[in-house]
Amino acid sequence: MTHALVLLLAVLIGVVAGLRALTPPAAVAWGAALGWLPTEGTWAEWVGHPVTVAVLTILLVVELVTDQLPKTPPRTVPPQFVARLLTGAFAGAVIGAGFHHTFSAIGAGMIGAVLGTLGGFHARRALVSRNGGRDLPIAVTEDVIAVLAGFAVVALATTL
Helix, strand or coil: CCHHHHHHHHHHHHHHHHHCCCHHHHHHHHHHHCCCCCCCCCHHHHHHCHHHHHHHHHHHHHHHHHCCCCCCCCCCCHHHHHHHHHHHHHHHHHHHHCCCCHHHHHHHHHHHHHHHHHHHHHHHHHHHHHCCCCCHHHHHHHHHHHHHHHHHHHHHHHHC
8 A cells, every 4th residue: 555545544533533532443453353454463353353443442332322411521632632633533543554654644644634634523513503403313423424434444444
């Protein structure tokens, strides 16, 4: 896979991190476990271990539930924003590891996380406003989009 394609996948997984912080780590863990990402023999090999996959999947489900709670802070507050930057960088690094582009993929994942965080925040706010202030349908739709997109990005790594 070319360097440009690795960076594109890292940016895309970063965008997903902007939508849901824990989806990308879970998606790359599943990708590594299923052999979709070539992590064997790299620093990221541990990501595909069944324990890692289980823990990250549980964290993903917890995030999907807690996102629906009314007291959940917006993704743009500093702790939430930083978490998205870190998970976007981590997932980008895992994607880049098998192709020897770990460090540039870290940066690409972070850039994607910024785009996804800000774009997702503004899009959700606008959609909720158009939906009469009802957040739940928009939040659930965003959950579905984030999970499907995260796994789609990881699956793309096997086909490109």
